[in-house]
Amino acid sequence: MESAMAQPVASCSGRPPLCALSRLVVQRAVPVSRSRRRRQFLPARAVVIQNHDLELAGTSSGDLGDRLWADFPILDQEVNGKPLAYLDNAATSQKPKQVLEAMEHYYNAENSNVHRGVHHLSNLATAAYEDARRKVANFIGAATDREVVFTRNATEAVNLVAHTWGLHNLQQGDEIILSVAEHHANLVPWQMLAQRTGAVLRHAGLTDSQEIDVEEVKSMIGPKTKLVSLVHVSNTLGSILPVDEVVQAARQSGAKVMLDCCQSVPNMPVDVQALGADWIVASSHKMCGPTGIGFLWGRLDILEGMGPWMGGGDMIQDVFLDHSTYNQPPNRFEAGTPAIAEAIGLGAACDYLSAIGMDVVQRHESELGAYLYEKLSEVEGVTIYGPPPSHGRAALCSFNVEGLHATDVSTLLDASGVAVRSGHHCTQPLHRHLDINASARASLYIYSTRADVDRFITELRAAVQFFRDAGL
Numbered sequence: 001m002e003s004a005m006a007q008p009v010a011s012c013s014g015r016p017p018l019c020a021l022s023r024l025v026v027q028r029a030v031p032v033s034r035s036r037r038r039r040q041f042l043p044a045r046a047v048v049i050q051n052h053d054l055e056l057a058g059t060s061s062g063d064l065g066d067r068l069w070a071d072f073p074i075l076d077q078e079v080n081g082k083p084l085a086y087l088d089n090a091a092t093s094q095k096p097k098q099v100l101e102a103m104e105h106y107y108n109a110e111n112s113n114v115h116r117g118v119h120h121l122s123n124l125a126t127a128a129y130e131d132a133r134r135k136v137a138n139f140i141g142a143a144t145d146r147e148v149v150f151t152r153n154a155t156e157a158v159n160l161v162a163h164t165w166g167l168h169n170l171q172q173g174d175e176i177i178l179s180v181a182e183h184h185a186n187l188v189p190w191q192m193l194a195q196r197t198g199a200v201l202r203h204a205g206l207t208d209s210q211e212i213d214v215e216e217v218k219s220m221i222g223p224k225t226k227l228v229s230l231v232h233v234s235n236t237l238g239s240i241l242p243v244d245e246v247v248q249a250a251r252q253s254g255a256k257v258m259l260d261c262c263q264s265v266p267n268m269p270v271d272v273q274a275l276g277a278d279w280i281v282a283s284s285h286k287m288c289g290p291t292g293i294g295f296l297w298g299r300l301d302i303l304e305g306m307g308p309w310m311g312g313g314d315m316i317q318d319v320f321l322d323h324s325t326y327n328q329p330p331n332r333f334e335a336g337t338p339a340i341a342e343a344i345g346l347g348a349a350c351d352y353l354s355a356i357g358m359d360v361v362q363r364h365e366s367e368l369g370a371y372l373y374e375k376l377s378e379v380e381g382v383t384i385y386g387p388p389p390s391h392g393r394a395a396l397c398s399f400n401v402e403g404l405h406a407t408d409v410s411t412l413l414d415a416s417g418v419a420v421r422s423g424h425h426c427t428q429p430l431h432r433h434l435d436i437n438a439s440a441r442a443s444l445y446i447y448s449t450r451a452d453v454d455r456f457i458t459e460l461r462a463a464v465q466f467f468r469d470a471g472l
Helices: 019-023 064-071 096-110 121-138 154-169 189-198 214-220 241-251 300-304 341-355 358-377 406-415 428-433 451-470
Strands: 045-050 052-055 146-152 173-177 200-204 223-233 256-260 281-283 294-298 318-319 324-326 383-387 396-401 421-423 440-441
Touching: 052 324, 064 341, 064 358, 096 121, 096 341, 121 146, 121 341, 146 154, 154 189, 154 223, 154 256, 154 281, 154 294, 173 189, 173 214, 189 200, 200 214, 214 223, 214 241, 241 256, 256 341, 294 300, 341 358, 358 383, 358 451, 406 421, 406 440, 406 451
Parallel strands: 173 200, 173 223, 223 256, 256 281
Antiparallel strands: 045 052, 146 294, 281 294, 318 324, 383 396, 396 440, 421 440
């Protein structure tokens, strides 16, 4: 759900970003050691995932990044002659070789269309595709794999609910409760729906610690509320929503609850039955899987009451010249040939993360994220957005350096091989609420290490000093 490219915007000081200046210094950026990072791989027990060996971290989170690093070939490269430090994981994660090999195996040995043939290859493809659905269902604790609908991405999943359930259940004056911290994918579809139905959008603000104001959310919920749709973990603030409070308040008024789980499903244990929401959406590419596929989870009774969105093959039961009858969920919502290889890759990603253990993933990111926050807060002139680690936050930090534009800072970091994101992170309303035009964001994942954080901080200090020496 992250935008492909952040557009340059005016800086906090009112000037455009110094992109031209930043490009000039790419070749004379502050030098760092050209020696590659030496990774010490510790002993670990191996498990088999679809005939692939995965080195597990066991129960210790401290060395998780070192143990997994070799599974991600893309990380072993240089950028501008310096080792890559990839800290843009909230935008997309890298893919382990186990996922890449699972997709390659499909194309080499099983490639065929699904659900439409009785021959050997078609049966293999169908089995692999539906097995991927079962893996996703198990990964999120769904009651049945029929509750998992494959979509192109999480954005499409939100739109699916808006165009099916929304159009048939909302009318003039009904209310949808959102927040100022939502990703555009959890704002724009509801704006479009409100324009068509006359529904009213209401937006909760932030607390003093820059978390979604849950008390305000609860105070907004009333007889007219039909839907509460909120981000589980903010991709900009790193804040974590207390879902149980929201669900309890929504249930008392009969409202439905949707959660944007793009930043939670990859990074912490998520059990949809325990969450209590009616729908969640998530993206494959943020959880070690391929791009081009995401999923919608919905309670089966609700999915069964939703009509189809797109028409075509596979979503039908019988077709006549003047009408058609429709398949049961999830097939009802998967018109046409699906992204078969991508689904298989997503299933392999679920295997990979499950073998590590999502409790281990969460502990690793909590510890490393707190270290990132601590070290970044020590850099002079830096403002970090979102709550402190003591409140609970994701392993990401959106930040600005006083007097500098996020794009300039990020460009200079890239000159030293450190990849962070700059822009509005698909949260323009949130940036306006914070009275900033853009921010830089460093985000961690399972293969990130303290060495990555230290490198980022060192290069950030050097970048800031470069601009200060230039009189900025």
